[in-house]
Amino acid sequence: MERYRNLVENWEAFKEKKNSHPVNIARRNDLKASENFEKELRESFEEVESVEWNEKVYRLKDTETPGKAGLHWRGEYYVQEESAALPVKALDPQPGEKVLDMCAAPGGKATQIADRMNNEGLVVANDESAQRMKSLHANVYRTGSAVINATNYDGRRIPEDEKFDRILVDAPCSGEGDRFYRGFESAPKDEIEGLAKLQKQLLSKAKDLVKEDGVIVYSTCTISPEENEEVVEHGLDEGLELESFEPGFEHVNGVENFEGKEYSTEMEKAVRVYPHHINSGVIFVARFVKPGTSSEQTESSNPSSSGDKPEKAMEYLKERFGVEKQDLRGLQLKEVSGDVWLAPEEETGLDKETSGIRAVRFMDIGLKPTTYLLQILADRISKNKIETDKEEFKTLLEGDMIERKLEEKGYVAIFHDGKAFGCGFYMDELVSSRIPEGRAEELLGTL
Numbered sequence: 147m148e149r150y151r152n153l154v155e156n157w158e159a160f161k162e163k164k165n166s167h168p169v170n171i172a173r174r175n176d177l178k179a180s181e182n183f184e185k186e187l188r189e190s191f192e193e194v195e196s197v198e199w200n201e202k203v204y205r206l207k208d209t210e211t212p213g214k215a216g217l218h219w220r221g222e223y224y225v226q227e228e229s230a231a232l233p234v235k236a237l238d239p240q241p242g243e244k245v246l247d248m249c250a251a252p253g254g255k256a257t258q259i260a261d262r263m264n265n266e267g268l269v270v271a272n273d274e275s276a277q278r279m280k281s282l283h284a285n286v287y288r289t290g291s292a293v294i295n296a297t298n299y300d301g302r303r304i305p306e307d308e309k310f311d312r313i314l315v316d317a318p319c320s321g322e323g324d325r326f327y328r329g330f331e332s333a334p335k336d337e338i339e340g341l342a343k344l345q346k347q348l349l350s351k352a353k354d355l356v357k358e359d360g361v362i363v364y365s366t367c368t369i370s371p372e373e374n375e376e377v378v379e380h381g382l383d384e385g386l387e388l389e390s391f392e393p394g395f396e397h398v399n400g401v402e403n404f405e406g407k408e409y410s411t412e413m414e415k416a417v418r419v420y421p422h423h424i425n426s427g428v429i430f431v432a433r434f435v436k437p438g439t440s441s442e443q444t445e446s447s448n449p450s451s452s453g454d455k456p457e458k459a460m461e462y463l464k465e466r467f468g469v470e471k472q473d474l475r476g477l478q479l480k481e482v483s484g485d486v487w488l489a490p491e492e493e494t495g496l497d498k499e500t501s502g503i504r505a506v507r508f509m510d511i512g513l514k515p516t517t518y519l520l521q522i523l524a525d526r527i528s529k530n531k532i533e534t535d536k537e538e539f540k541t542l543l544e545g546d547m548i549e550r551k552l553e554e555k556g557y558v559a560i561f562h563d564g565k566a567f568g569c570g571f572y573m574d575e576l577v578s579s580r581i582p583e584g585r586a587e588e589l590l591g592t593l
Contacts, residue, residue: 358438
């Protein structure tokens with residue numbers, strides 16, 4: 147890190163942080179969070195601190211297990227570093243827009259985008275790593291981010307058949323923010339140069355994919371100007387324009403020179419955050435706009451629910467749980483590989499791994515709602531909901547049954563403390579859990 151001694155504005159404060167560790171934060175997910183979220187969060191952790199710059203961010207101090215809470219299991223919050231929430235603030239996605247997260251796995255920023263858009267519109271969460279896509283899918287389902295389509299392209303080769311309102315390029319980088327804590331070492335020069343080439347290519351592709359007057363946010367978690375200001379300079383050379391934005395906390399602006407290389411004075415509009423600013427990881431963020439004189443009109447497919455399975459699923463949800471079509475809040479039911487998924491109304495022509503969240507499974511014995519669907523529709527369920535006390539809830543999660551008297555057998559929604567946790571089954575005055583075994587074990591560990 148000595149390479150950056152003349153770059154960092156307060157070297158001693160910067161260096162002092164290398165033996166500490168960033169404070170984890172809980173980013174509230176309003177697609178799932180209840181009205182009592184903050185109260186319950188403070189009951190789950192000894193020291194919780196809200197922050198001024200983002201009303202959805204809470205610092206969790208003195209804990210090494212920020213994910214060990216029922217609130218996390220339900221997807222009411224997402225654990226990340228505080229600075230990692232900044233790029234989406236700069237992107238400022240709006241409900242109803244079409245947004246691309248070009249390098250999305252494991253999904254922290256993609257699910258944050260879906261939350262800010264209130265599950266209205268379309269978010270394409272792309273990543274080239276098939277392995278990392280697994281964690282992306284898991285986080286999409288857990289947070290109820292039904293507006294997300296997950297794609298598996300090399301970001302540089304995403305087809306240009308349609309345009310996006312906003313694009314986030316949270317680029318692969320040398321990760322010097324992490325190296326800061328592991329060994330206080332800068333990345334090797336050849337690694338930096340190779341990544342900078344990739345980053346420029348990703349930014350160029352984003353320019354081609356965004357609409358005129360659309361927004362691109364470029365971010366990394368590294369320090370080197372070659373991967374930051376030099377990539378931004380490349381964007382300026384290609385005709386993009388930088389826009390200022392205010393993080394709302396201590397930071398510095400982009401640098402205009404480093405090791406004899408000069409950069410545009412426009413770099414003052416970019417933002418650098420170091421560990422000594424907010425006790426969080428390194429982040430670099432730049433917000434671009436693609437200038438244009440007219441709005442580009444791009445046709446995109448927007449198919450209605452095809453086949454009779456979506457209709458049957460909707461009838462089942464109404465009859466069994468009292469859920470009406472308008473309760474889907476701008477989402478649609480559509481058939482995918484024999485089951486019905488809850489997905490965005492707007493579609494993309496890109497090849498998708500998944501679109502939304504599996505909602506209703508068509509089994510040999512009949513229709514079965516998924517745990518994730520019942521969590522999303524919790525406040526719309528008026529029939530066949532089972533409220534449990536702590537002992538009953540624990541009994542169900544351990545695989546045993548509890549007693550109830552309902553009108554007819556079938557699937558039920560299991561509630562605890564007024565919240566839907568998943569699917570159960572009622573027969574002969576007994577209720578059993580249908581929450582997947584592995585997830586039930588995880589939830590038991592939070593009680």
